[in-house]
Amino acid sequence: MVASNGIGRRGFFGRATQALGALIGGGLGIPALIYLLKAPKSVSPGGWVDAMDLNLLKLRSPEEVTFRRLRKDGWKLITEKSTAWVVKLSDSEVVAYSPQCTHLGCAYRWEEDKGEFICPCHTTNFSIDGNVMGGPAPRPLDRFPVKTQGTRLLIGTIDSAQPTKTKMGA
Ligand code: FES
Numbered sequence: 001m002v003a004s005n006g007i008g009r010r011g012f013f014g015r016a017t018q019a020l021g022a023l024i025g026g027g028l029g030i031p032a033l034i035y036l037l038k039a040p041k042s043v044s045p046g047g048w049v050d051a052m053d054l055n056l057l058k059l060r061s062p063e064e065v066t067f068r069r070l071r072k073d074g075w076k077l078i079t080e081k082s083t084a085w086v087v088k089l090s091d092s093e094v095v096a097y098s099p100q101c102t103h104l105g106c107a108y109r110w111e112e113d114k115g116e117f118i119c120p121c122h123t124t125n126f127s128i129d130g131n132v133m134g135g136p137a138p139r140p141l142d143r144f145p146v147k148t149q150g151t152r153l154l155i156g157t158i159d160s161a162q163p164t165k166t167k168m169g170a
Pocket residue numbers: 101102103104105106119120121122123124135136137
């Protein structure tokens with residue numbers, strides 16, 4: 001049988017199948033192409049993180065603070081938990097230390113009665129201002145860059161070239 005425009009039934013179904021295939025292919029392929037070719041969203045991983053309320057800090061009493069940071073892993077953005085030891089060294093100065101010992105990266109802790117940080121792995125002692133007092137650690141504790149926003153303490157990343165202590169209220 002021949003359709004009114006001269007295309008046979010077989011030809012009509014063949015074209016209809018091709019058109020349907022093109023429609024489905026376009027429906028799936030175009031969004032996939034846009035996803036692959038478009039630049040990822042401009043979320044800036046590794047920026048400043050709101051870590052804590054400064055009013056919770058007591059003078060020269062270190063606090064271990066937990067916060068979440070955005071990290072880029074290929075095309076994925078992941079939030080990961082981080083910690084820092086935050087110390088109000090004076091009424092006008094706050095520092096945030098990386099939680100890893102500068103010897104081999106163990107987690108250290110604050111010993112209240114001794115008034116120093118102690119790494120249990122190879123017994124390095126750090127003073128409250130992060131300096132090595134004894135043990136194998138080759139350098140003082142690494143500091144996160146910090147800044148304040150009202151009463152909030154913001155913590156940056158270790159590798160960003162920012163000030164590593166802040167004047168409170170600045
Ligand atoms: S890792 Fe801390 S003293 Fe060795």
